[in-house]
Amino acid sequence: MLIKRRPSILDPQGKAVEKGAILLGINNIKDTRINKYIEFSVDSNDRIAAEKEVNEYCSKLLANPIMEDYEFTLEEV
Amino acid sequence: MKPKVGVVVFPGSNCDHDAYYSFRKVLDCDTKFLWHKGPDLQNSDLIVLPGGFSYGDYLRTGAIARFSPIMDSVINFAINGGCVVGICNGFQILLEAGLLPGVMLKNKSLQFVCKDVYLSVANDDTLFTKDISPETVLKIPVAHGDGNYFADENTLKTLEENNQIVFRYCSPEGTLDGNYNPNGSVKNIAGIMNKKGNILGMMPHPERSCNPVLGKTDGQLIFRSIINNIFN
Numbered sequence: 001m002l003i004k005r006r007p008s009i010l011d012p013q014g015k016a017v018e019k020g021a022i023l024l025g026i027n028n029i030k031d032t033r034i035n036k037y038i039e040f041s042v043d044s045n046d047r048i049a050a051e052k053e054v055n056e057y058c059s060k061l062l063a064n065p066i067m068e069d070y071e072f073t074l075e076e077v
Numbered sequence: 078m079k080p081k082v083g084v085v086v087f088p089g090s091n092c093d094h095d096a097y098y099s100f101r102k103v104l105d106c107d108t109k110f111l112w113h114k115g116p117d118l119q120n121s122d123l124i125v126l127p128g129g130f131s132y133g134d135y136l137r138t139g140a141i142a143r144f145s146p147i148m149d150s151v152i153n154f155a156i157n158g159g160c161v162v163g164i165c166n167g168f169q170i171l172l173e174a175g176l177l178p179g180v181m182l183k184n185k186s187l188q189f190v191c192k193d194v195y196l197s198v199a200n201d202d203t204l205f206t207k208d209i210s211p212e213t214v215l216k217i218p219v220a221h222g223d224g225n226y227f228a229d230e231n232t233l234k235t236l237e238e239n240n241q242i243v244f245r246y247c248s249p250e251g252t253l254d255g256n257y258n259p260n261g262s263v264k265n266i267a268g269i270m271n272k273k274g275n276i277l278g279m280m281p282h283p284e285r286s287c288n289p290v291l292g293k294t295d296g297q298l299i300f301r302s303i304i305n306n307i308f309n
Contacts, residue, residue, distance in 0.1 A: 064173070066180045067182070067227070073138065
């Protein structure tokens with residue numbers, strides 16, 4: 001699952017990291033954004049039910065829809 | 078008659094005892110700790126969500142505490158007009174619970190800020206500020222890493238139209254000035270309430286400026302205002 005802050009929301013961590021790039025002598029980096037990548041397992045045999053559950057997990061807890069967008073992929077294992 | 082005060086304790090709360098001490102010892106209210114795992118608010122008239130780092134601030138500040146078992150009761154209590162005050166992490170929890178609008182971002186400076194700040198009373202006709210004269214500048218400490226309040230244009234417009242902004246960061250003289258904003262919050266917002274006026278969220282810590290021994294008592298003005306007006 002990938003959680004990204006909305007483009008309109010400032011990402012101070014990204015900005016600070018970018019300052020580090022300049023200190024390193026890397027000068028052409030722009031628009032650094034620190035996002036979140038979350039992995040988890042779902043114990044289910046029903047893909048649609050699993051998607052529903054994951055969606056609820058993402059929208060109610062993992063991401064705050066006021067400031068973040070999220071997307072997820074489900075892989076069968 | 079003084080209100081019965083319930084101070085919720087989440088795992089990671091660390092201003093719960095300061096809040097308890099302020100209400101119990103300084104303001105002489107019947108005050109109880111409420112462990113987050115039970116639904117019982119023990120007939121409290123005022124619920125305090127204290128500061129701290131509930132659930133280690135994992136994921137987002139307040140995001141997990143918002144689902145603690147006690148929160149269903151707190152949300153019901155608040156929706157039915159009960160008085161709820163969220164301080165610092167408590168404010169963050171209120172935002173995550175959707176009881177107040179907006180979100181909290183990391184401080185613009187990226188630094189944890191721990192110092193006294195000055196607050197102007199943006200609305201003096203609230204349960205929380207009724208007994209504070211409008212020109213008063215409050216000196217109250219902040220201590221947070223994520224206090225940069227943000228809301229979209231429409232939400233801000235609604236907050237302003239309904240006079241829901243309660244406190245703003247200002248200079249010691251009371252002038253609204255970005256230089257005195259410790260975290261970069263939009264419109265210098267330090268505290269807001271819901272439209273109905275029974276839920277307050279604020280980043281500064283009034284409970285850390287209640288006891289005269291600590292050299293500052295402006296937090297008492299806010300708590301006394303609540304105590305004096307909660308049953309009106």
